[in-house]
Each structure stands twice: as C-alpha cells, then as structure tokens.
Amino acid sequence: MSRRVVVLGAGVVGLCTALECARRGFSVVVVDRKPRRRDGCSFGNAGMVVPSHFIPLAAPGMVSLGLRWMWNSESPFYIKPRLDPSLVAWGMRFWRAATRARVAAAAPVLRDLSLLSRSCFRGMDLEFGLVEKGLLMLCKEDHSLEEEVRAAGMANELGIPAVVLDAKGLAALDPEVTMDVCGGIHFPKDCHLSPGRFMGVLEEELLRLGVRFHWESEVLDFDTGSSSLKEVETSGGEICGDVFVLCAGVWSSKLAKTLRLSLPMQGGKGYSLTLTNPPQLPRLCSICTEARIAVTPMDGALRFGGTMELSGLGESVALRRVRGIIRSAMRYFPAFSEADFAGVEPWSGFRPVSPDGMPYLGRTRRWKNLLVATGHAMMGLSLAPATGKIVSDLIEESDPAVDLSLLDPDRFG
Numbered sequence: 001m002s003r004r005v006v007v008l009g010a011g012v013v014g015l016c017t018a019l020e021c022a023r024r025g026f027s028v029v030v031v032d033r034k035p036r037r038r039d040g041c042s043f044g045n046a047g048m049v050v051p052s053h054f055i056p057l058a059a060p061g062m063v064s065l066g067l068r069w070m071w072n073s074e075s076p077f078y079i080k081p082r083l084d085p086s087l088v089a090w091g092m093r094f095w096r097a098a099t100r101a102r103v104a105a106a107a108p109v110l111r112d113l114s115l116l117s118r119s120c121f122r123g124m125d126l127e128f129g130l131v132e133k134g135l136l137m138l139c140k141e142d143h144s145l146e147e148e149v150r151a152a153g154m155a156n157e158l159g160i161p162a163v164v165l166d167a168k169g170l171a172a173l174d175p176e177v178t179m180d181v182c183g184g185i186h187f188p189k190d191c192h193l194s195p196g197r198f199m200g201v202l203e204e205e206l207l208r209l210g211v212r213f214h215w216e217s218e219v220l221d222f223d224t225g226s227s228s229l230k231e232v233e234t235s236g237g238e239i240c241g242d243v244f245v246l247c248a249g250v251w252s253s254k255l256a257k258t259l260r261l262s263l264p265m266q267g268g269k270g271y272s273l274t275l276t277n278p279p280q281l282p283r284l285c286s287i288c289t290e291a292r293i294a295v296t297p298m299d300g301a302l303r304f305g306g307t308m309e310l311s312g313l314g315e316s317v318a319l320r321r322v323r324g325i326i327r328s329a330m331r332y333f334p335a336f337s338e339a340d341f342a343g344v345e346p347w348s349g350f351r352p353v354s355p356d357g358m359p360y361l362g363r364t365r366r367w368k369n370l371l372v373a374t375g376h377a378m379m380g381l382s383l384a385p386a387t388g389k390i391v392s393d394l395i396e397e398s399d400p401a402v403d404l405s406l407l408d409p410d411r412f413g
C-alpha cells in the first residue's frame with residue numbers, strides 16, 4: 001500500500017506510530033522542529049512501562065492534594081498561579097473529571113491500552129533492553145500503604161496482578177538495595193527500559209525501513225481543502241501526504257488551534273537526575289509513593305524522576321524542586337547521600353497533560369485524514385506502541401482493539 005503518512009512530531013509517540021505504519025507498508029515521513037540529536041520528554045523520562053497506572057491523573061483527592069502541595073516549594077506538584085484563561089478552563093475540566101464514576105470508566109480503558117502496549121513492546125523484535133521484573137510502589141507510611149493496598153485490590157479485580165509486601169518481602173525482591181519503607185506493592189507485569197536507547201533503536205529501524213525524517217522543520221500551518229488536509233507548511237518547506245498524524249506532545253494544542261480544533265493540554269514539567277555511578281543499583285524500578293518520585297535502573301545508571309509543575313512552557317529549572325527529589329530519594333534509599341548527586345545536571349521535560357488524564361487518540365470530525373495521538377501525560381512512553389498500533393488500525397479502517405470513546409480528540413469541543 002503506498003499511502004503517504006505524515007507524522008508530526010518525533011517523540012516516542014511519533015516514532016512508535018511511524019514504526020507501525022512503516023511495517024504495514026505505508027510510505028512514512030516524520031517531521032520535527034528539532035535537530036536529529038534532540039532532547040525532550042521522550043528521552044529523559046523514567047522509562048517505565050506501567051500497566052499498574054490504570055487510575056487517571058484526574059482522580060478524587062487529587063485536587064485537594066494539589067492545593068496542599070502548592071504551598072510547599074519542594075513538593076512534587078505545583079501550579080504557578082497566573083491569569084491564563086486556558087489554565088483556568090483546564091483546571092475546571094480537571095476538577096469535573098476527578099470523580100469516582102469517571103475513574104471507574106477510565107480504568108479498564110487504560111488497562112487495555114497498557115496491556116496492549118506491553119505486548120507490542122515484547123513483540124517489537126528490536127533489541128532495546130526491556131526489563132520485565134515489575135515495579136515496586138514503595139510506602140514509608142502506614143496510611144499510604146493502606147491506600148496502595150486498596151489500589152492493589154482494584155488492580156487484581158481488573159486483571160492486573162498486584163502483590164502486597166511488607167518491608168522484608170520488598171528486601172527479598174531487591175536484596176542489593178537498602179530501602180527505608182514500611183511496605184509496598186509489586187506489580188509484576190510492569191517493565192522498564194532506557195528511553196534514550198529505545199529512541200535510538202527506533203530511529204535506526206525507521207531509517208532501515210526507508211522512513212524519511214525532516215529535522216529542523218517546524219510545522220507552522222496546514223493547507224486544507226473543505227474537509228481534509230493537503231499538506232503541512234513547515235519552516236523547511238511544504239510536505240504533502242494522504243494521512244496526517246498529530247503527535248507533537250504538549251505543542252499539539254497550538255497546532256490543533258490552527259486547524260480549529262480544541263485539544264486542551266498543560267505542560268506538566270518534570271525533572272530527572274541520572275547517576276552514572278550510583279552507590280547501589282536496584283534491580284527493579286520503583287515509585288516512592290508519598291514523594292511521587294520514580295526510580296529506574298538504566299543500563300548500569302540510576303535515574304530519579306519527579307515533579308509535576310504546571311508553570312507554562314518555559315525552560316527554567318526550579319532548583320528547589322530538584323532538591324526535593326534528591327531529599328526524597330535519600331529518605332527512601334538511605335545508602336544515597338547528597339554527594340552522590342553532586343554535579344549531576346538536572347534534565348527537564350514537558351508531559352502533555354489533558355484535563356481528564358486521558359490521551360487524545362483517534363480521528364477528528366472536522367478533518368477526515370487527520371489522526372490525533374497525544375495527551376498521554378505520565379504514560380507516553382508506556383502507551384506509545386499501543387498508540388502506534390491503534391493509529392495504524394484506524395488508517396487501515398480496521399477496528400482497534402481498545403474502546404476509544406473516552407479518548408475522542410473532539411471531546412472538549
């Protein structure tokens with residue numbers, strides 16, 4: 001089949017989409033405003049593949065927790081107060097979506113997406129070092145362990161195995177690392193990988209398959225007919241195609257606006273610190289529940305990631321919050337000291353966060369040859385292969401394996 005697919009954005013969602021399309025025989029072009037050796041959310045993230053994350057960000061309790069954390073300069077969540085109508089509208093939508101009924105409806109969809117993605121990772125037939133040992137949710141306090149035990153019950157009911165462990169059980173699973181915790185949950189189906197390595201392997205494979213990349217080509221506008229797109233206008237010239245896939249991360253909102261579509265998103269800025277020579281190297285990845293930090297071994301290095309800062313799309317680094325990540329890391333892993341983090345350059349990236357915590361995935365009513373694949377927030381790496389598969393199914397006009405109604409890109413207007 002010689003249909004030309006133009007993928008807008010070379011993050012992990014764009015590359016996984018390009019891979020699936022190229023493997024199905026489409027002619028694929030990938031466009032990105034950055035140079036080939038770029039950085040961004042898809043490179044510095046925590047590398048976790050997470051069927052355990054079946055509860056969307058917009059969940060009961062998150063609004064009040066967020067408001068409490070806002071006043072603590074080292075907390076994992078921060079909204080910079082500002083008179084920005086799009087932020088206010090986003091906040092109202094988040095608040096409306098954070099109900100028990102929404103979570104109950106969203107959880108099976110996220111589960112299906114995650115499990116599909118996990119099987120896509122396993123079946124990719126590329127060597128990128130997927131580690132299938134599971135993920136630990138670590139708790140320091142009894143009340144958070146109780147909450148996690150409840151979540152583990154929900155997970156098991158949904159068919160996602162989750163095992164409750166005390167401190168001894170955790171130590172037995174990962175004996176090489178000292179953890180100061182009271183207990184936690186093991187999600188054996190979760191996996192981890194090194195995102196930089198994964199991105200490199202994807203890019204190599206795409207080149208091998210004949211996919212063409214247009215680097216340093218910022219998408220500025222679209223040439224349209226009455227109901228379809230004809231070409232994208234980029235800073236490097238026009239690119240025409242038969243199908244266009246919008247996967248430009250948090251910047252997709254702006255591009256959607258030029259197409260008279262509404263894809264509300266905030267950039268959830270996060271930081272990570274990668275220790276190339278850590279004093280201890282866990283075997284499993286983990287999330288420190290109270291501090292909301294993620295810890296992932298990556299090919300001998302150890303990455304600590306965290307913070308969700310809704311402060312616009314500026315590149316500045318809030319050193320207080322980076323310090324918060326380091327302090328938290330030392331509280332859960334007492335073998336680590338400040339000296340281990342000395343000289344480690346903090347990385348930052350923007351998660352594309354929709355107000356209801358669900359990705360935008362599917363066709364739009366307005367443009368018949370446009371597909372949208374973005375808004376994956378904290379799960380973009382995890383859900384990218386399933387996203388690519390679903391996009392390709394839709395291009396081929398076959399039914400996707402997951403119910404897409406809650407992911408409708410037109411749901412906010």
Ligand SMILES: Cc1cc2nc3c(=O)[nH]c(=O)nc-3n(C[C@H](O)[C@H](O)[C@H](O)COP(=O)(O)OP(=O)(O)OC[C@H]3O[C@@H](n4cnc5c(N)ncnc54)[C@H](O)[C@@H]3O)c2cc1C
Binds near residue numbers: 011046249268382383
């Ligand atoms: C600290 C941290 C830890 C995380 N940990 C995890 C994790 O463990 N597991 C997980 O699943 N997810 C994790 N995430 C989230 C994950 O990184 C993101 O969801 C994912 O990278 C988003 O990928 P994307 O392809 O949608 O967007 P991006 O990676 O942002 O890619 C979008 C691309 O579009 C390009 N672009 C934008 N505008 C234009 C334009 N106008 N023209 C051309 N190109 C354009 C950009 O240059 C960019 O390359 C984490 C995020 C952070 C910040």
